[in-house]
Amino acid sequence: MARTIGSHGPTTMEAIRKAGLRLIFQHGYEAMSLRQLAAEVGIQPGSLYNHISTKQELLADLIQDHINDLLRELETALRDKEGAVERLRAFVAFHVSYHMTRKREVFIANSELRSLDPRNYEAVVALRGAYEQRLAEILTDGVAEGVFDVDDVQVATFAIIALLTGLCSWYRPGGRLTKDAIIAAHEKLVLSGVMPRSAKPSPSGRDGIKTE
Amino acid sequence: MARTIGSHGPTTMEAIRKAGLRLIFQHGYEAMSLRQLAAEVGIQPGSLYNHISTKQELLADLIQDHINDLLRELETALRDKEGAVERLRAFVAFHVSYHMTRKREVFIANSELRSLDPRNYEAVVALRGAYEQRLAEILTDGVAEGVFDVDDVQVATFAIIALLTGLCSWYRPGGRLTKDAIIAAHEKLVLSGVMPRSAKPSPSGRDGIKTE
Amino acid sequence: MARTIGSHGPTTMEAIRKAGLRLIFQHGYEAMSLRQLAAEVGIQPGSLYNHISTKQELLADLIQDHINDLLRELETALRDKEGAVERLRAFVAFHVSYHMTRKREVFIANSELRSLDPRNYEAVVALRGAYEQRLAEILTDGVAEGVFDVDDVQVATFAIIALLTGLCSWYRPGGRLTKDAIIAAHEKLVLSGVMPRSAKPSPSGRDGIKTE
Amino acid sequence: MARTIGSHGPTTMEAIRKAGLRLIFQHGYEAMSLRQLAAEVGIQPGSLYNHISTKQELLADLIQDHINDLLRELETALRDKEGAVERLRAFVAFHVSYHMTRKREVFIANSELRSLDPRNYEAVVALRGAYEQRLAEILTDGVAEGVFDVDDVQVATFAIIALLTGLCSWYRPGGRLTKDAIIAAHEKLVLSGVMPRSAKPSPSGRDGIKTE
DNA sequence: TATGAATGAGGGTTCATTCAT
DNA sequence: GATGAATGAACCCTCATTCAT
Numbered sequence: 001m002a003r004t005i006g007s008h009g010p011t012t013m014e015a016i017r018k019a020g021l022r023l024i025f026q027h028g029y030e031a032m033s034l035r036q037l038a039a040e041v042g043i044q045p046g047s048l049y050n051h052i053s054t055k056q057e058l059l060a061d062l063i064q065d066h067i068n069d070l071l072r073e074l075e076t077a078l079r080d081k082e083g084a085v086e087r088l089r090a091f092v093a094f095h096v097s098y099h100m101t102r103k104r105e106v107f108i109a110n111s112e113l114r115s116l117d118p119r120n121y122e123a124v125v126a127l128r129g130a131y132e133q134r135l136a137e138i139l140t141d142g143v144a145e146g147v148f149d150v151d152d153v154q155v156a157t158f159a160i161i162a163l164l165t166g167l168c169s170w171y172r173p174g175g176r177l178t179k180d181a182i183i184a185a186h187e188k189l190v191l192s193g194v195m196p197r198s199a200k201p202s203p204s205g206r207d208g209i210k211t212e
Numbered sequence: 213m214a215r216t217i218g219s220h221g222p223t224t225m226e227a228i229r230k231a232g233l234r235l236i237f238q239h240g241y242e243a244m245s246l247r248q249l250a251a252e253v254g255i256q257p258g259s260l261y262n263h264i265s266t267k268q269e270l271l272a273d274l275i276q277d278h279i280n281d282l283l284r285e286l287e288t289a290l291r292d293k294e295g296a297v298e299r300l301r302a303f304v305a306f307h308v309s310y311h312m313t314r315k316r317e318v319f320i321a322n323s324e325l326r327s328l329d330p331r332n333y334e335a336v337v338a339l340r341g342a343y344e345q346r347l348a349e350i351l352t353d354g355v356a357e358g359v360f361d362v363d364d365v366q367v368a369t370f371a372i373i374a375l376l377t378g379l380c381s382w383y384r385p386g387g388r389l390t391k392d393a394i395i396a397a398h399e400k401l402v403l404s405g406v407m408p409r410s411a412k413p414s415p416s417g418r419d420g421i422k423t424e
Numbered sequence: 425m426a427r428t429i430g431s432h433g434p435t436t437m438e439a440i441r442k443a444g445l446r447l448i449f450q451h452g453y454e455a456m457s458l459r460q461l462a463a464e465v466g467i468q469p470g471s472l473y474n475h476i477s478t479k480q481e482l483l484a485d486l487i488q489d490h491i492n493d494l495l496r497e498l499e500t501a502l503r504d505k506e507g508a509v510e511r512l513r514a515f516v517a518f519h520v521s522y523h524m525t526r527k528r529e530v531f532i533a534n535s536e537l538r539s540l541d542p543r544n545y546e547a548v549v550a551l552r553g554a555y556e557q558r559l560a561e562i563l564t565d566g567v568a569e570g571v572f573d574v575d576d577v578q579v580a581t582f583a584i585i586a587l588l589t590g591l592c593s594w595y596r597p598g599g600r601l602t603k604d605a606i607i608a609a610h611e612k613l614v615l616s617g618v619m620p621r622s623a624k625p626s627p628s629g630r631d632g633i634k635t636e
Numbered sequence: 637m638a639r640t641i642g643s644h645g646p647t648t649m650e651a652i653r654k655a656g657l658r659l660i661f662q663h664g665y666e667a668m669s670l671r672q673l674a675a676e677v678g679i680q681p682g683s684l685y686n687h688i689s690t691k692q693e694l695l696a697d698l699i700q701d702h703i704n705d706l707l708r709e710l711e712t713a714l715r716d717k718e719g720a721v722e723r724l725r726a727f728v729a730f731h732v733s734y735h736m737t738r739k740r741e742v743f744i745a746n747s748e749l750r751s752l753d754p755r756n757y758e759a760v761v762a763l764r765g766a767y768e769q770r771l772a773e774i775l776t777d778g779v780a781e782g783v784f785d786v787d788d789v790q791v792a793t794f795a796i797i798a799l800l801t802g803l804c805s806w807y808r809p810g811g812r813l814t815k816d817a818i819i820a821a822h823e824k825l826v827l828s829g830v831m832p833r834s835a836k837p838s839p840s841g842r843d844g845i846k847t848e
Numbered sequence: 849t850a851t852g853a854a855t856g857a858g859g860g861t862t863c864a865t866t867c868a869t
Numbered sequence: 870g871a872t873g874a875a876t877g878a879a880c881c882c883t884c885a886t887t888c889a890t
Contacts, residue, residue: 030242034882035880046856049881149404159375162374166371181363184363185367190405192409194401195404258873266865455666459860468876470863471876474874478861576817579813580825582806610791616830685887
C-alpha cells in the first residue's frame, strides 16, 4: 500500500522501537502482539522482521539500550562530585530526573525482566547490579566519612532505589508538581533518611516553582 | 494427583489459588496458561472451570482478597496506636511484615493491575487508594502535630509505599537478615526521612506548588 | 461405554492418520499443511493437537508403525521357510505383496526420511537396516549353499530392495496385471538375477494375465 | 535468462543452479527456501529474481536440463551398439554411470516431480517416458531375438529402472567399491535377470575391487 | 545487477473456553 | 467433579515475490 514519503529504513526501525516502548509499557510484553505493533507502525506484521529478529530481541534491545544509557549518564552526573552527601544528592537528582524523562524504559526494564530469556536476563541483571553498586558505594563512603548513619547498606540501597523507581508508576508529565519540586522532595527524603539526627541537609538551592 | 478422600472440592480450589499465585508471580498473568495451572494442580484444563469462572476472575479474586486482607489487618495493626510517630512506626512494621509474609500477592497486586479488566481495575484501585490514604493521614497528622517535616504529603506517601513495597522484589526468606532486622531498618529509614532534623520543625522555604 | 456415532475419540485419531497418510503421499510432508489435514478430517486445525503432539511426531509415528509392521510381518512370512531359494522367494513375495497393499506407507517411509528429525531418523534407519539385513542373510546363505551366484551381497541387497520398492511408484490397484502376476514376475526377475546360469528357477505355475 | 559474455551473470546463475541442486537434494524442494538459496549464493533473496523467474521455474529448469542430458547421452551411449544383449549392457552401464555422476539431479528428477506444476510435470513425464521406452524397446527386441526371457516387458522395464535408480540413494563416492565394480555388478544382475536359463552372460572382464 | 523494505498469505502451534459424557 | 475433544481466534514467524532505489 501507499507508504509515507521519506527514507523508510531508519525511520521504520525508530518507529518500531517507539511504538514497542509504548505498547509494552501499556500492556506488558506478553500482552503486546506483533500485530498490534505492526499496525501502530503502519506496516504488515511480517514486515517487522526486516528490522527485528525476534519479539524477544526487541525487548532485550530496548532494555539493554536503556540500561547502558542509564549507566553512562550516571557516570556523567557523578563526575566531579565530591563527598558522599553531594554524591548522594547528585545520584538522587539524576535518578529521579532520568526516571521522569524515560519512565517507560525504566518501567519496562523493571517489570519485564522476567520475560527475558536467560542469556539476556543475565546480561541485564549484571548491568543493573553495577548501577546499584554505585549507590551502595556512596552509602558506604558516607558511613565511613561519618556523614551517614545507616544500619544496613544493602537494605538501604534497595530501599532507596525502590523509592526512587516507584515514581515512574505515578508520575505524569504536566501534573501538580514541577520536576524540580519532585527532585527536591526526594532529595530531602533520602538524605534525611540516611543522615544522622544531629546533621542537617544543606539546602539544595532550588525552589521548585515552575517559572516558565 | 493424590486425592484425599472426602469432599476434595475446597482442596482443589485452594490448590488452584495457590498454584495460580505462584505461576502468576513467576511468569505473569498473561504468560501463565490455564494448561500450566491445571497441570500444576493435577487436573485437566477443562476441569478448572468447575472452580473458577474465568482466568480473569481468578486474577481479580486473588488481588481483591489480598487487598481486603491488607486493609483489614492494617486496621488491626493501627488500633489503639496513638500519635503520628507511633502510628507511622506501626504502619511501617505492619507493611513490611505483611509484604514479607505474602510477597507474591503483593507483587501481583502491584504488577498485574493492568491485566484487570476495567470493572475489576476500578474496584482494586479504589481499595488501594484507601490503603494509601491511611498513610497520608498519618503523615498529615504528624505535620500538624509538628513531629513530621514533609514538604509534600502525596509525594512522601508514594515514596514510602514504594520503598516498603520494593522489598518484595528482593526479600527471600532465610536470607542474611532476620525479619525483625529488616523491619527495624525500614522503620529507621522512614522515620528519619520524615522527622525534622532538629527538635523544632524547620521551615522548608519551598512549597513546590505550581503557581501558574 | 459404547461409542456412538459422533463420539469422535479413537475415530478422529484414525481419521487423522489416514488422511495424513494420503496427504503426505500425495503432496509430501513439507507440502502438507495441518490446515489441509484438519479440513480433511473435518475439524479445526487446533483440534489436531488433541490427538497429535506435533506434525513431526505424526510423521514419525506413521513411519515407525509401518516399519514395525513390516518387520513383524516379514518374520511371519519367513517362518518355516527352508533353504535360501525358498526363503528368497518368500521374501520377494512378501515384500511385493506388502508394498502393493500399503504402498503409501512404504513410499513415505522411503521418501520422507529426510524430514524426520535426527532422533526419529536414527531409530527408523536402524529398523530399516534390520530389514535389509534379513535379505542380505538370505543372499549370503544362498551363496554358501551354492545356489546363488552373487558378486557383492551388499550391492545385490540394495538393488533387489530398490527393484521391489520401485513398484509402489507405478502400481495402481486395478491395473492391467493381477497381484499374483506381479509377484510372479518379480520372483522370476530376482531369482534369475541371483541364481547361477546352470540352475533353473522352478516354474511358478501362474501366468498372471487377468482373464476377466 | 539470456547470458551475455563478459558479465558475471553466468557465474551467479551457475552458482544458483549448483546451490539449488544441493539444497533441493538435501532438504527437498518444498523445504528449501529462497532465503537459504540466496544466502548460499551470497546475495539477497530479492536478487535471485534477476536470474530466475520463479522458484518453480528453477526446479523445472534443473529437472528438464537433466532429462535432456540424460536422453542425449543415452543416444550417444547406444549408438553403434548392435544386438539386444549388447544394447542392454550398454544401457545399464550408461545408466549406472550417469546416476553415480549426477546423482543429485537424478534424485531430484525422481522425487520432486510432484512439486512441478501441471505443465512442467507433463513435459518431464513425457521425456521420462521416452527414456523408459528405450529400455522397453531393448527388452522387446531381445525377446524377439530369443535372447531374453521376460514375461512382462513393462514390469521388467520399471523394475530395472528402479533397481538402477535406487543406487543414487546409497552410492557415495569413495565408498568400498569402484565405479566399474558397481557397473559390473549391476550388469550381471540385470542380464541374469532377463536372460533365459540356457544362455550365459559374457564375462565383463573387470573385477572391480579397489586395490589401492 | 544488487539491495532492502514491503507485501499478503499462510505456516505450525497455543490459547481460553465450552460441553457432552 | 472430572474428562477429553472440540472450537475459533490469535499467536510468532517464514514464505515467495515485488519494486523503488
